[in-house]
Amino acid sequence: MLRELVEYMAKSLVDNPNAIEVKEIEGEQTSVIELKVAKEDLGKVIGKQGRTARAMRTILNAASTKVKKRAVLEIIE
Numbered sequence: 001m002l003r004e005l006v007e008y009m010a011k012s013l014v015d016n017p018n019a020i021e022v023k024e025i026e027g028e029q030t031s032v033i034e035l036k037v038a039k040e041d042l043g044k045v046i047g048k049q050g051r052t053a054r055a056m057r058t059i060l061n062a063a064s065t066k067v068k069k070r071a072v073l074e075i076i077e
Contacts, residue, residue, distance in 0.1 A: 002071050005063055006033050009056050014041035030070040033060070037075075045075060 003024040011017040019038035024031055037045050046053045057073050064071035 001067065002031060002060060002064055002069075003033055006035055006056070006060060006073060009059065010035055010037060010045060013044050013052065014038065015044070016041055030072060031064070032072050032074060034074050034076050039077075042075075042077060 003022050007020060007022045010020050010022070014020065014037055016038045019041070021034075021036040023034045023036075025034070035045070044052070045056075047055075053073070053075055060071050060073050
């Protein structure tokens with residue numbers, strides 16, 4: 001569920017949605033979600049001073065709290 005949420009948010013932001021890769025690495029307590037986008041779309045996902053990335057992490061934390069897990073979003077260059 002969390003992987004699909006990140007994928008949906010990222011596809012809404014970028015110009016090239018086909019280049020998005022989202023991987024979820026699940027642990028017992030924490031899930032690490034890795035987001036990889038095209039090089040030209042990296043700035044759109046991060047945003048000015050990291051505001052967009054911070055907003056995505058906030059939404060992800062709210063959703064992960066609902067499923068009683070902890071999730072970390074990593075944006076990979």
